[in-house]
Amino acid sequence: MASVDRINEPLMNSRSGHPSSHNIRAIRIGIGTVLFIGCWQILHSYFVNPFLLPSPLQVLRTMWDLLLSGELLDDIYASSRRILVGYFGGSLIGIMLGLLMGRFRSINDLMTPCLEFLRPLSPVALLPLVLIWFGIGEAAKYVLVGYTAAIIVLINTAFGVNRMPIIRARAAQCLGASEWQMFRNVLLPSVIPYIVVGMRTALGFSFMAIVAAELIAADSGIGYLIMQSRILIQVDQTFAGLITLSLLGAFSDMVFRLTLSKLTARYQYDLLNV
Amino acid sequence: MSASSIEIRNLCKAFGNSSVVLEGVNLTIADSEFVCLLGPSGCGKSTVLNIVAGFDFPTQGEVLHDGRRITLPEPRRAMIFQDVQGSLFGWLTIRQNVEFGPRMRGVAEPERTQIVDRYIKLVGLADHADYFPHQLSGGMKQRVQIARALANSPEVLLMDEPFGALDAQTRSTLQGELERIWRETKKTVLFITHDIGESIRLADRIVILSKGPRSHVSAIIKVDLPRPRAPGDGDFAGIYRQVEGLLHSLPPK
Numbered sequence: 001m002a003s004v005d006r007i008n009e010p011l012m013n014s015r016s017g018h019p020s021s022h023n024i025r026a027i028r029i030g031i032g033t034v035l036f037i038g039c040w041q042i043l044h045s046y047f048v049n050p051f052l053l054p055s056p057l058q059v060l061r062t063m064w065d066l067l068l069s070g071e072l073l074d075d076i077y078a079s080s081r082r083i084l085v086g087y088f089g090g091s092l093i094g095i096m097l098g099l100l101m102g103r104f105r106s107i108n109d110l111m112t113p114c115l116e117f118l119r120p121l122s123p124v125a126l127l128p129l130v131l132i133w134f135g136i137g138e139a140a141k142y143v144l145v146g147y148t149a150a151i152i153v154l155i156n157t158a159f160g161v162n163r164m165p166i167i168r169a170r171a172a173q174c175l176g177a178s179e180w181q182m183f184r185n186v187l188l189p190s191v192i193p194y195i196v197v198g199m200r201t202a203l204g205f206s207f208m209a210i211v212a213a214e215l216i217a218a219d220s221g222i223g224y225l226i227m228q229s230r231i232l233i234q235v236d237q238t239f240a241g242l243i244t245l246s247l248l249g250a251f252s253d254m255v256f257r258l259t260l261s262k263l264t265a266r267y268q269y270d271l272l273n274v
Numbered sequence: 275m276s277a278s279s280i281e282i283r284n285l286c287k288a289f290g291n292s293s294v295v296l297e298g299v300n301l302t303i304a305d306s307e308f309v310c311l312l313g314p315s316g317c318g319k320s321t322v323l324n325i326v327a328g329f330d331f332p333t334q335g336e337v338l339h340d341g342r343r344i345t346l347p348e349p350r351r352a353m354i355f356q357d358v359q360g361s362l363f364g365w366l367t368i369r370q371n372v373e374f375g376p377r378m379r380g381v382a383e384p385e386r387t388q389i390v391d392r393y394i395k396l397v398g399l400a401d402h403a404d405y406f407p408h409q410l411s412g413g414m415k416q417r418v419q420i421a422r423a424l425a426n427s428p429e430v431l432l433m434d435e436p437f438g439a440l441d442a443q444t445r446s447t448l449q450g451e452l453e454r455i456w457r458e459t460k461k462t463v464l465f466i467t468h469d470i471g472e473s474i475r476l477a478d479r480i481v482i483l484s485k486g487p488r489s490h491v492s493a494i495i496k497v498d499l500p501r502p503r504a505p506g507d508g509d510f511a512g513i514y515r516q517v518e519g520l521l522h523s524l525p526p527k
Contacts, residue, residue, distance in 0.1 A: 165357065168363070172374070173329075174327065174426075175423075176378045
């Protein structure tokens with residue numbers, strides 16, 4: 001049995017990677033960043049009307065000004081609040097409905113027509129209706145983001161419930177688990193990886209939904225900032241808004257990975273168990 | 275250690291209206307007996323086991339556990355599946371997997387740890403109690419499943435080709451271990467396999483099911499070799515030829 005002690009090692013290695021290959025990757029990513037900004041600068045200087053494409057430095061300066069005036073932070077706060085409320089509310093609804101749908105065939109059948117109807121309808125397509133029903137206030141934004149998150153999380157959760165091997169439920173039955181114990185100790189842990197995937201996807205889509213809403217009907221938020229700059233034809237501010245959006249998206253995904261993904265890491269092991 | 279008997283009476287199982295898988299299966303398994311169920315693939319071996327476990331219901335006939343009719347899965351009968359990935363709880367450590375049954379039944383703490391320690395040791399995984407299943411080899415995972423079942427002190431072990439997916443060497447080791455554990459714990463075992471050698475090595479009696487559909491018990495062979503057994507022992511080869519002959523001469527339906 002001496003050999004089994006080494007089982008862990010290859011796993012660790014494949015996760016952290018060989019140190020030198022790690023460095024090479026970092027260097028390549030650095031080169032990629034420089035190339036991206038360089039191309040932008042060259043396009044600005046030689047090929048495109050500079051008014052339509054401001055230089056990277058100009059955009060950076062505009063961002064800095066917006067930051068100092070407090071305008072950018074206000075917009076970030078407005079958008080973030082809408083996303084957080086809508087996203088977590090929607091995710092919670094999606095998880096609960098998804099578990100019910102996955103667990104009970106009858107509920108699944110009853111909800112299928114509704115879900116099939118909603119599935120192809122993007123948040124943008126629903127925006128006019130949401131505005132008519134909920135007005136141009138905050139409620140409409142929460143509903144739109146919430147709807148987006150709920151649908152994605154629901155579909156992933158229900159899929160996860162159906163993916164649980166039937167023999168796992170049977171094993172738990174044999175071991176004496178009651179219906180509730182089965183749900184709490186077997187089904188839920190088996191579905192968590194799918195919920196996490198759904199929530200991570202939903203986070204990205206929540207950004208898309210909120211910007212769409214803010215472009216059309218809002219007096220604050222990053223979408224509003226972008227739309228304002230279009231009306232005033234301040235392309236540097238348009239870019240500042242886009243970059244803020246991109247950074248915010250990357251930041252939230254990073255926070256997601258460091259919190260929710262970390263917290264649920266042991267449930268992901270189940271997917272490695274092949 | 276308690277153990278108990280299983281009685282299968284005139285068991286019939288049909289799926290839908292047309293396909294009759296089992297027709298009139300009769301078999302009695304005594305206390306602490308090790309019975310191997312052998313038969314060509316598709317003959318309904320797993321269906322028999324699922325009905326004995328309580329996962330599936332007979333179309334006709336009944337299965338009795340200690341004289342009581344089986345209707346639902348119970349902790350008295352533990353199932354050991356071939357697919358360990360599906361069966362084990364991947365988010366729990368080995369210790370937590372083995373602890374699952376006692377925890378569900380509300381066994382209190384000092385006793386629970388003792389039980390878990392005992393069975394983890396019994397299957398030789400004491401050094402790996404805090405590993406997760408994905409860090410173990412297939413054979414070790416199967417040991418975990420056996421320990422998890424035993425920790426719940428079942429009377430009957432139902433095993434559905436548990437070693438079928440393992441390499442020959444690991445399979446042989448685990449057969450030896452299972453035989454030792456069975457002798458120590460005196461459980462009643464119903465073991466499904468399509469491996470003739472495996473059935474001779476393990477079984478008190480080998481029950482052969484006829485080719486499906488409409489399969490039934492076509493022959494029962496008593497294996498009287500002393501234990502522990504190895505393929506070279508006494509009349510091992512003779513029994514092998516006998517079983518093989520019976521399997522191949524099954525009348526085609």
